[in-house]
Amino acid sequence: MKFSNFIYNFFFVGNFFPILTIVTVIGIFWYLVALPMNAEKVERKFKDLNATEKIIKSWNLEKPKLPTPHQIVNEIVNTVFYKKISSKRSLVYHGWITLEATLAGFFLGTALGILLALGIVHNRAMDLSVMPWVIASQTVPILAIAPMIIVVMNSVGITGLLPKAIISMYLSFFPVVVGMVKGLRSPDQMQIDQMKTWSASSNQLLWKLRFPSSVPYLFASLKVGIAASLVGAIVGELPSGAIAGLGARMLAGTYYGQTIMIWSALFTAAFLAASLVITINFIQNITLKKMAIIT
Amino acid sequence: MISIKNVDLIFETNDGPVQALKDVSLEVGGGDFVSFIGPSGCGKTTLLRAIAALEMPTKGHLSVNSKSPDSARIDREYGYVFQAAGLYPWRTVEGNIRLPLEIMGYSQAEKKERIQKVIELVELKGFEKKFPWQLSGGMQQRASIARALAFDANILLMDEPFGALDEIVRDRLNSELLDLWMQTKKTICFVTHSIPEAVFLSTKIVVMSPRPGRITDIIESTLPSKRDLNIRDSQEFIKIAQRVREGLKSGHQDEVL
Numbered sequence: 216m217k218f219s220n221f222i223y224n225f226f227f228v229g230n231f232f233p234i235l236t237i238v239t240v241i242g243i244f245w246y247l248v249a250l251p252m253n254a255e256k257v258e259r260k261f262k263d264l265n266a267t268e269k270i271i272k273s274w275n276l277e278k279p280k281l282p283t284p285h286q287i288v289n290e291i292v293n294t295v296f297y298k299k300i301s302s303k304r305s306l307v308y309h310g311w312i313t314l315e316a317t318l319a320g321f322f323l324g325t326a327l328g329i330l331l332a333l334g335i336v337h338n339r340a341m342d343l344s345v346m347p348w349v350i351a352s353q354t355v356p357i358l359a360i361a362p363m364i365i366v367v368m369n370s371v372g373i374t375g376l377l378p379k380a381i382i383s384m385y386l387s388f389f390p391v392v393v394g395m396v397k398g399l400r401s402p403d404q405m406q407i408d409q410m411k412t413w414s415a416s417s418n419q420l421l422w423k424l425r426f427p428s429s430v431p432y433l434f435a436s437l438k439v440g441i442a443a444s445l446v447g448a449i450v451g452e453l454p455s456g457a458i459a460g461l462g463a464r465m466l467a468g469t470y471y472g473q474t475i476m477i478w479s480a481l482f483t484a485a486f487l488a489a490s491l492v493i494t495i496n497f498i499q500n501i502t503l504k505k506m507a508i509i510t
Numbered sequence: 511m512i513s514i515k516n517v518d519l520i521f522e523t524n525d526g527p528v529q530a531l532k533d534v535s536l537e538v539g540g541g542d543f544v545s546f547i548g549p550s551g552c553g554k555t556t557l558l559r560a561i562a563a564l565e566m567p568t569k570g571h572l573s574v575n576s577k578s579p580d581s582a583r584i585d586r587e588y589g590y591v592f593q594a595a596g597l598y599p600w601r602t603v604e605g606n607i608r609l610p611l612e613i614m615g616y617s618q619a620e621k622k623e624r625i626q627k628v629i630e631l632v633e634l635k636g637f638e639k640k641f642p643w644q645l646s647g648g649m650q651q652r653a654s655i656a657r658a659l660a661f662d663a664n665i666l667l668m669d670e671p672f673g674a675l676d677e678i679v680r681d682r683l684n685s686e687l688l689d690l691w692m693q694t695k696k697t698i699c700f701v702t703h704s705i706p707e708a709v710f711l712s713t714k715i716v717v718m719s720p721r722p723g724r725i726t727d728i729i730e731s732t733l734p735s736k737r738d739l740n741i742r743d744s745q746e747f748i749k750i751a752q753r754v755r756e757g758l759k760s761g762h763q764d765e766v767l
Contacts, residue, residue, distance in 0.1 A: 405592050405594060405596055406596055408564050408592070409590065413614065419613050506600040
């Protein structure tokens, strides 16, 4: 493809302009809302400034009620690029701690989800009994359960990554169970009858028909699951008094009124979640293309 | 080969029992080409599925290769071709034909040799590496037939395999199927609702009628076993077709009375 074509497609065919429009609208709205929210503080500290100066001040306060986008971006750039990665003030360091727990929880959750789905599809007793519990598990607020998991595991001497990963797993197994049960049951009666005419074993039915049929469903679940995993890991960092991780960073920001710190951790978390989902999307596209499944 | 004696089959549904087959008796000999014809609801597919042990008769006796249908199924004595080709979209033509061979545990060399052989038999050479979505409906159905032929079953059960195809493709596949039957000497049970198709293909035509599903006529074909499509214009062909039509009609009269 010619380069000019690429540029044309990028700007005028893809979703560049729609996205740009939305981001601009949100940005303008944000700066407008920041004015009344930060007005009180500006009034208190800088009484004798004129209106224009007050506006500029309210967008650049050190501890604003609502920090503005450029302050957040500044903080992120500072803490990502201008701090040593091993430093406790580096967002890369904190991001990595959270990412570790997220990935561990995601793999545990996916494994648990697939195992439960296999059980539900293959065992009538499990089919009738497990699903209500799975659904009930998700109606309990994770914020109520997280501290208990941390405390119980602490009492048996398990700290650090694993308790957070468990909380992450608790959130991420759910979409996988639901998606995989549907996926494993997606072959129609004719395909199952066909396997029966070849007198295939239930193992062969699983590996040659049910499992390949479930792959598109699995990926849809994984995308929801990995985002839920990240939420789980962050929530897991809140009650543990953890000193590292994006959750800890948000908590510290709350203690010291460092709103910019909270928002920059939030943005980093959002960026992390988006990257993870995009990565899974990428793996999905390659896999489905290889399997010649058109979705 | 296949022996059916006084078979009844009743489905229990939410609206009460439905009699799908009533007092059905039939003998299918080795190398026969038997067609089951009748309007929908006459139980022709149910009868085929009962032979394949996909349904259980409520009463009566059914044996396939002198075994119970279920042992025949477990011993892989028949190949079954469904109405839809049912190819796996993530497998190529070759991969789809390999599927039953994988399940039955054939050796690598034997798999290769058999795939080669049946692909030639159904004239799909050059399409081995194609995925199902790259094939026409007729080619998909041929691949599906190749898959049923790939292993050593001497019975082939076919449930309206060409039902979804247009007439031109259907004629072609019909004569190919006849050639294939002559070459392989398999016993074929073939469900259809096309009279010319049934007469053209069969050595024995079983006419069925609905509510309850039963056999109204069994016609031994007097046509020579080697035939081509032109035979459809012969007097004999027309005579047999007429008898089939009458059998279908009489089934309907019963219903009115």
